[in-house]
Amino acid sequence: MSVDARAGLRRQLTLIALFAAAYALLTALSTHSYYQLILTVVPIWAVMGLAWNLLSGYSGFVSFGHAAFFGLGAYFVALAQIHWGLSPWIGIPCAGIIGGIAGLVVGIPTFRLRGHYFALAMLAYPLALLYVFEWLGYQELALPMQREAPAAFMQFADHRLHAWLALALLIAAMLLTLWVERSRFGVALVAIREDEAAAEAAGIRTIAWKLKAITLSGAMAGVAGGFYAVVLLVVTPPAVFGMLVSAQALIVAMFGGVGTVWGPVIGAVTLVPLSEVLHAQLGDVIPGIQGVVYGVAIVAVILLAPEGVFWKVRDMRARRGPRIPAPAAAPAAANANPPKTLLLDGDVILTVENVSKAFGGLQAVRSVSLEVKRGDILGIIGPNGAGKTTLFNLLNGFISPDQGRVLLEGKDVVGCAPYEICRLGMGRTFQVVRPFRRMSVHDNVIVGAYVSAASAGQAEAQAHAALARVGLLEDACRPAGELSNKQLRLLEIARALAGEPKIMLLDETLAGLGAGEVEEVIALVRQLAEEGRTIVIIEHTMQAMVRLVQRFVVLNEGAVLTQGQPADITRNDAVIDAYLGRKWRAANA
Amino acid sequence: MSAPQFIENFLQALCAGLLTGILYGLMCVGLSIIFGVMRVINFAHGDFMMLGMYAAFYAFGALGLQALFGAAAPYVAALLAGPLIFVAGLLVHKFLVSKVTGMRGSALAAEGHYAQLILTLGVALIIQNGGLYLFGSTPVSIPTPLASNAWEIGPLHGDAITVFVNQGQTVSALIALAVVAAFVLFMNKSALGKRLRAAADNPAAATYMGVDVGKTHQLAFGLGVGITAIGGGLLASGTSFQPYVGLEYVIVMYAGVVLGGLGSVAGAFFGGLTIGLVQQLSTLFLPNQLQNTAIFVVFLGIILLRPNGLFGRVLRRT
Incomplete structure (x- = not known):
């Protein structure tokens, strides 16, 4: 890693630490359980946005179906607790594994498709699952209250603990994204997004990276869904497999800006509280106000700043400030003369x-x-x-x-x-x-x-x-x-x-x-x-x-x-x- | 289940499948103008159809159509939904969709397909949830006396088999067939139809030939959603619906259009017909609740195995 890259990484980590500290402090100061709920839901949707971003933002394969992974995670945690008495402390990591497997299973056939066909095919998975879960008779699952050992089942009396836990998940997701972005993994995904055939010709095994990305992405979404079930205590097919779940993941990411760790976070921090507060204030008069907020947000982004808030702001700052031409730091080990291959004349x-x-x-x-x-x-x-x-x-x-x-x-x-x-x-x-x-x-x-x-x-x-x-x-x-x-x-x-x-x-x-x-x-x-x-x-x-x-x-x-x-x-x-x-x-x- | 019993169920499902399929075919024809011919992705297409259903519902209830037309009132209402949603489509295209299609779209990544998909996803969310506010969440339907009457065919094969054909659905299907036929004629014969196809096929070349491509695209978008809205209006007298109904049909419609082969309006009709048949025949083997799952699985099968449609040729470019 060059000196520049290392300095960049240190700056990113500092920013993430500052963000985490501020968010934790805000949570500590919150008193009303309603605000504590919002503070819990924001990181969950940010994690969903990051999950979506990991696949769609970096590789360019736009998914309309992340609700499939989210819903499977939520139902696994709920059913495992109801039937086997499994604690979410174990259930949520398992939900991640299930989400990951689901990602792999979905990815293998679906990556044969490109462009909008991929997006439309992804849409079909959660919708098919929605009807299957209704047919199975899981119209409404309530997680049983645990009076004996509530903390063992993440049922805290102090809801700030939920928010802190959600924040911890978010930080983990951000670090994971940062690692992907700065490794060979991220470079391969972006190359695929820019030109898949050229990437393949340049030696990238595209299908392998895409499957890795959708597996990891599905796992993140599964964890988010599992934790969502614990926080809301009730799971219904439309709430976890519905179109709005997939749409929200896509919208928070695109609103904030794709292909960066900060985009989905910016999107979730802005849009989730906005829609929740409007829903609380006007929900009785205007049902569906949340959906309208997300709809308007994404229409505005596409028309005004298709690259998302993060990149827009960065571009504006870059234009105002002096452009710093970062000099290429020459690695000490650079070998200007590539090793000569043995000349076997004539073979x-x-x-x-x-x-x-x-x-x-x-x-x-x-x-x-x-x-x-x-x-x-x-x-x-x-x-x-x-x-x-x-x-x-x-x-x-x-x-x-x-x-x-x-x-x-x-x-x-x-x-x-x-x-x-x-x-x-x-x-x-x-x-x-x-x-x-x-x-x-x-x-x-x-x-x-x-x-x-x-x-x-x-x-x-x-x-x-x-x-x-x-x-x-x-x-x-x-x-x-x-x-x-x-x-x-x-x-x-x-x-x-x-x-x-x-x-x-x-x-x-x-x-x-x-x-x-x-x-x-x-x-x-x-x-x-x-x-x-x-x-x-x-x-x-x-x-x-x-x-x-x-x-x-x-x-x-x-x-x-x-x-x-x-x-x-x-x-x-x-x-x-x-x-x-x-x-x-x-x-x- | 005895053999005659199974045959009776099969014929009944076949009949229902044909009647539903013709309506799906009409909706698919509407989408095929936008997606198949113009190659614009309209994720909100199902929601325009939902608007068509409510337009027919309110036209039926509020305009005193029943006094004027009697039993034909629901169908008149359905046909009225077409022009209304046509105008809505023109407006949505002018202010939103045109920003990411045509010449502007070709400047964007993937010819603007992602931008179209995501923009119209936003439009769909606004229409659905705005609809929740305007229309309420209680399912409604257009009451028609014909919907509860059926012709009885049979008894056949001794006394064993009797098939009932719903009168309301049959009338709807006949009207749908007439609209499809009229539209196919319009596209193939009229000067405007030819301009539409030219503008869709090659916007740049059409511009050089003096076609106002922007206007033509707008018109095509309006026509597409308008025709699908008529399909929705016709469906509204047979089934109950609520503001979220569009999403179920958007998959049905894309499945039909892809199945029929992109670019072919008539193909889209038969694609829709096939989807209707699959949906109804699946009830012979699957519980009712899994009808839609069956459609989604069929949809996945189609685009994974035959992305160019049943009759399409496979073209590859490197």
């Missing part, structure tokens, strides 16, 4: 045998065979629609070929997931750049570094080396979305480079660059090859390629038209007809 690193792929009636790639030798720069050219990018997608596992084999260092990788192929040593960039736009340049690259790094420190060093290699060290702290086209191209190279790949697939890396910029990037690619990396590059501009590559493969209509030395290719009649056109022939005749 074949990548073999493509007879690979074909059709989309419906369109034969995108037909019986392509080629070999790439270690240390080579192979250029793939061909007109639009020739199947160049599809070929890359077949190589790095985005799509599976209908037939044929792809051997990476002799190992058949057909059927392997993109992240596995990446870990075997294949890095790639994209024709249309796919940076993780809202992550910093440094974080973009560290995603790639985790592919081969054994520890966080090593990942840091590899990322630093890769940034230095492409010359982006000075921009390390900027968000990737701010970069110029050339810098984005370099960023993608650095992201692939950080994983220390044996072979790099560069998809139109020179596209859209000015003449001078092309020279810079070509020089970089050539150096990378000289250091022992194998490069396969797709390009349109023949002129630049002729000076860069050692060998060409020409694709046309999905098939290999010809391959050979640049000098031969530019003189080949078939290539000229298919690709270069008559002008070339006239000019070079």
